[in-house]
Amino acid sequence: MRTGPNPHALTSLDALERAGLTDAADRVALEAVAAEFRVRVSPAMAEVASAGVRGQFVPDVRELQVRPEEMVDPIGDGTHAPVPGLTHRYPDRAILHATKTCEVYCRFCFRRETVGDGGPLGAAEFDRVVAYLRATPAVREVIFTGGDPLVLSARRLGTMLDRLEALGTLEVVRFHTRIPVVAPEMVTERLVAVLDRALPVWMVVHVNHPDEITEAAGAALRGLSRAGVPLLSQTVLLRGVNAETGILEALFRRLIRHRVKPYYLHHPDLAKGTGHFRVTLAEGQALMAALRGRLTGIAQPTYVLDIPGGHGKVPVGPGYLRSEGDHWVVTDPQGRAHVYRDL
Numbered sequence: 101m102r103t104g105p106n107p108h109a110l111t112s113l114d115a116l117e118r119a120g121l122t123d124a125a126d127r128v129a130l131e132a133v134a135a136e137f138r139v140r141v142s143p144a145m146a147e148v149a150s151a152g153v154r155g156q157f158v159p160d161v162r163e164l165q166v167r168p169e170e171m172v173d174p175i176g177d178g179t180h181a182p183v184p185g186l187t188h189r190y191p192d193r194a195i196l197h198a199t200k201t202c203e204v205y206c207r208f209c210f211r212r213e214t215v216g217d218g219g220p221l222g223a224a225e226f227d228r229v230v231a232y233l234r235a236t237p238a239v240r241e242v243i244f245t246g247g248d249p250l251v252l253s254a255r256r257l258g259t260m261l262d263r264l265e266a267l268g269t270l271e272v273v274r275f276h277t278r279i280p281v282v283a284p285e286m287v288t289e290r291l292v293a294v295l296d297r298a299l300p301v302w303m304v305v306h307v308n309h310p311d312e313i314t315e316a317a318g319a320a321l322r323g324l325s326r327a328g329v330p331l332l333s334q335t336v337l338l339r340g341v342n343a344e345t346g347i348l349e350a351l352f353r354r355l356i357r358h359r360v361k362p363y364y365l366h367h368p369d370l371a372k373g374t375g376h377f378r379v380t381l382a383e384g385q386a387l388m389a390a391l392r393g394r395l396t397g398i399a400q401p402t403y404v405l406d407i408p409g410g411h412g413k414v415p416v417g418p419g420y421l422r423s424e425g426d427h428w429v430v431t432d433p434q435g436r437a438h439v440y441r442d443l
C-alpha cells in the first residue's frame with residue numbers, strides 16, 4: 101500500500117494544461133500567479149469536474165489583485181509562538197504546525213504565504229515543543245495543523261503522538277486536515293491504527309463543497325469513524341464555490357450521512373489575492389438564517405470569524421436575541437419576533 105504524498109499530483113502549469121484544467125491563453129498571467137502562490141492539485145480532486153471543486157484548487161488570474169486590507173498572516177499565527185512550530189493563543193490549547201506541506205494548495209488558504217516552504221517540523225524543534233508543553237500543563241489539547249499534518253507518514257505521526265501522550269497532561273489531540281477528502285488513498289490502515297489510541301484523537305476535516313465527498317472519501321471517513329475517531333468538519337464560505345443555500349445544505353447533509361458533524365463555517369480570511377472569493381458578513385448571516393429553518397440542528401455549523409490580527413475566533417451570528425427595555429425580543433427561524441421575559 102502506497103504511503104506519502106501522491107506522485108501523480110498536478111504541480112505545474114504544464115500538468116494543469118495537459119489535464120484541461122487551465123487555458124493556454126491565460127498562461128502568462130498564471131505564470132505570475134504560480135510564482136507567488138504554490139500550485140498542487142491532487143489526482144482525486146483533478147478528477148472531479150465540478151466548478152465548485154476546481155475553483156478551490158486551480159490558479160486564477162484574479163489572485164494577482166491584492167487589496168489593501170489583505171495580510172500575510174491574517175489570523176496572527178506568528179504573534180503567539182512561544183517556540184518555533186507552536187502557536188499558543190488560548191490557555192488550554194496549542195496549535196502544532198507539524199509540517200508546511202499539503203496534498204493540495206487551496207487558492208483561498210489563509211496560510212498561502214507560508215505553506216509549501218520547508219517540510220516537517222524537525223526533530224530538535226519537536227523536542228522544544230514537547231519541553232514547552234511539559235512546562236505548561238495548562239495546555240490540555242494539541243491541535244495538529246500545517247500545512248496538512250496527514251501528509252506525514254504514519255510512523256512519524258505515531259512517534260509524535262506517543263511523545264505527546266507520554267506527557268500525561270493532554271486530554272485530547274486534534275487534527276485539522278483535508279487529506280480524507282482530497283487524497284483519501286492516504287488514509288491507510290496503518291494511519292488509522294496509529295490514531296486509534298488511549299489518548300482521544302479528534303479530526304476536523306476541511307471540506308467546502310459536496311462534490312469533494314467522493315465514494316473514496318466516504319470510505320476514508322468510514323475507516324476513521326470505525327477506529328473511534330470523532331469527526332467534525334470545517335468549511336470556508338467562498339463566493340463561486342459554496343456561497344449558496346442549496347450547496348451548503350447539500351454539503352452539510354452529506355457530511356452527517358458520513359458521520360461528520362459540521363463544526364465551523366468560516367468567514368473567509370483576509371489572505372492576499374483572495375478578494376474574489378470573499379462574501380460580506382451580511383451575506384454569510386443570511387445564508388445561515390436560511391439554513392436554520394430547513395436543516396436539522398445536528399447539521400448546523402457555527403458561523404465564525406477569525407478576527408484579523410490574531411485576536412481570536414468568534415461566532416458572528418446571525419443573532420436571534422436582542423434586549424428591549426425590560427424584555428428580550430427573540431426572532432424565530434421564519435423571521436417573526438417574539439417577546440421573552442426572564443421573570
Ligand code: SF4
Binds near residue numbers: 201
Ligand atoms: S493549509 Fe489547508 S487550506 Fe491551506 S493549502 Fe493546505 S490544505 Fe489547503
